[in-house]
Amino acid sequence: MANxxxxxxxxxxxxxxxxxxxxKRLHRFITYKLENQKEIVVENIGERTATYEDFVSKLPENDCRFAVYDFDFFTAEDVPKSRIFYIFxxxxxxxxxxxxLYASSNEKFKRMLDGIQVEMQATDPSEISIDEIKDRAR
Known part of the structure; x- marks a missing residue:
């Protein structure tokens, strides 16, 4: 499907x-990259047991990526919940x-992933810290 x-x-x-x-809740996260400036492909898949630090370590320091992360947490009433984050x-x-190139593909790719609950764009690691994720999940 061309963008x-x-x-x-x-x-x-x-x-x-x-x-x-x-x-199916088989994965904790997925990172996607634009390959040869022509096609968005899966780059990394995190096992369900992967940590948030495992996820962040897969984001390159000097290049763009699309990513989804399934964040599990407990509400104030101690009810387990999950939120699927889309991170540009x-x-x-x-x-x-x-x-x-990534910005021009972002909107259509994001819309294709039906079920995203929280959207974020980050330009440095502080914008996707675990505290930021916790704040946005609630």
Whole structure:
């Protein structure tokens, strides 16, 4: 499926893995990258036992990525809950061309992943700290 904005396609595996995370709860996180400026593909899949630190370590310091993270938490009433986060990682240190390519594909790709509950865009690690995730989950 080609993205009209950037011309980038989306590999079928992207949505398949997302459905596994959302419905079957097989994965903790997924990172996606734009390969050869032509197609969005799955880059990393975190096992259900993976930590938030494992997830953050998969985001490159100097390049953009799309990611989803399934965050489990307890409400104030001690009820277990889960929120699926969509994170558009676009660090300040990324090349301008990369930022532009990812930004032009972001909206359509995000809409394709049906079931996202919280959206975030981050330009440095402090914007996706575990405390920030906890605040946004509630």
């Amino acid at each position: 009209a904005s950037s011309g980038a396609g989306v590999h079928d595996d992207c949505n398949l893995r997302f459905v596994e995370l959302k419905s 990682w676009s660090p300040d240190t990324a090349k301008v061309r990369s930022k532009m």
